[in-house]
Amino acid sequence: MNILDQIIADKKQEVALKKALIPVSQLENSVLFNSRTNSLSKLILNSSSGIIAEHKRKSPSKSTINSSFTVEEVVKGYQNAGVCGISVLTDMKYFGGSLDDLLLARASVSIPLLRKEFIIDEYQILEAKAHGADVILLIAAVLSRQEIKDLSEFAQSLGLEVLLEVHNEEELHKSIMPSLNLIGVNNRNLKTFEVNLSYSKELANLIPNEFVKVSESGISDIASVKELQAYGYKGFLIGENFMKTDNAGLAASEFIKQL
Numbered sequence: 001m002n003i004l005d006q007i008i009a010d011k012k013q014e015v016a017l018k019k020a021l022i023p024v025s026q027l028e029n030s031v032l033f034n035s036r037t038n039s040l041s042k043l044i045l046n047s048s049s050g051i052i053a054e055h056k057r058k059s060p061s062k063s064t065i066n067s068s069f070t071v072e073e074v075v076k077g078y079q080n081a082g083v084c085g086i087s088v089l090t091d092m093k094y095f096g097g098s099l100d101d102l103l104l105a106r107a108s109v110s111i112p113l114l115r116k117e118f119i120i121d122e123y124q125i126l127e128a129k130a131h132g133a134d135v136i137l138l139i140a141a142v143l144s145r146q147e148i149k150d151l152s153e154f155a156q157s158l159g160l161e162v163l164l165e166v167h168n169e170e171e172l173h174k175s176i177m178p179s180l181n182l183i184g185v186n187n188r189n190l191k192t193f194e195v196n197l198s199y200s201k202e203l204a205n206l207i208p209n210e211f212v213k214v215s216e217s218g219i220s221d222i223a224s225v226k227e228l229q230a231y232g233y234k235g236f237l238i239g240e241n242f243m244k245t246d247n248a249g250l251a252a253s254e255f256i257k258q259l
């Protein structure tokens with residue numbers, strides 16, 4: 001079993017447990033559930049940098065990245081730096097995140113928040129909305145076309161945008177449909193952890209222009225962003241490069257000033 005299969009097997013158990021503990025009605029009655037959402041895709045299209053900065057404590061590929069920052073200081077630093085949106089990892093076992101992180105982020109900033117999660121069930125989309133997300137992630141490698149359709153349409157019916165993540169041509173072709181807003185190419189192979197920006201470059205022309213193109217993972221220098229911009233990428237999801245420093249917000253600010 002590769003790491004992605006393991007994460008999904010754990011996630012199925014986690015979701016079943018949470019469904020038994022917290023009823024849908026509780027999520028739907030939460031204060032944030034009926035609040036308005038912000039469009040990440042519009043902000044990216046109107047920005048010159050397109051940076052989506054990630055709150056990431058640890059990862060399966062790198063173990064601990066940073067455990068000393070508070071969520072509030074990271075996300076406020078990112079917002080002050082001028083990022084378009086913030087990705088908040090909510091998986092506890094593999095990334096050290098939680099839905100409380102998302103809630104704290106929502107209380108601290110007004111810019112769009114992406115719930116970075118392994119979404120396999122509508123229940124997790126209701127959780128995302130109830131905890132202040134504006135965007136959800138769907139990973140093509142772990143979902144069928146029908147599941148992507150059902151989950152993305154459900155998210156959009158709640159006012160959430162959808163970032164669909166692919167890693168190869170087959171996943172991209174399977175997934176293209178109108179109920180997506182952004183298409184992200186993950187430069188990290190989630191089964192082997194190999195990182196290579198060539199994945200974004202190879203898929204760039206195959207992504208229809210109506211979707212905002214996002215390049216994800218392994219981005220650590222300005223030259224890479226400029227190169228990817230030339231391939232039509234407007235959004236850049238960056239986690240470790242900022243989180244591994246002493247001041248994630250400052251690192252993001254210095255990065256954006258050079259763009």
Ligand SMILES: O=C(O)c1ccccc1NCC(=O)[C@H](O)[C@H](O)COP(=O)(O)O
Pocket residue numbers: 003054056059060061062186188190193216217218219237238239240241
């Ligand atoms: O980051 C990992 O090791 C990882 C392993 C297995 C599944 C997902 C994983 N990461 C999720 C992400 O997509 C990244 O956190 C995100 O794109 C930012 O990447 P980076 O800038 O390289 O931290």
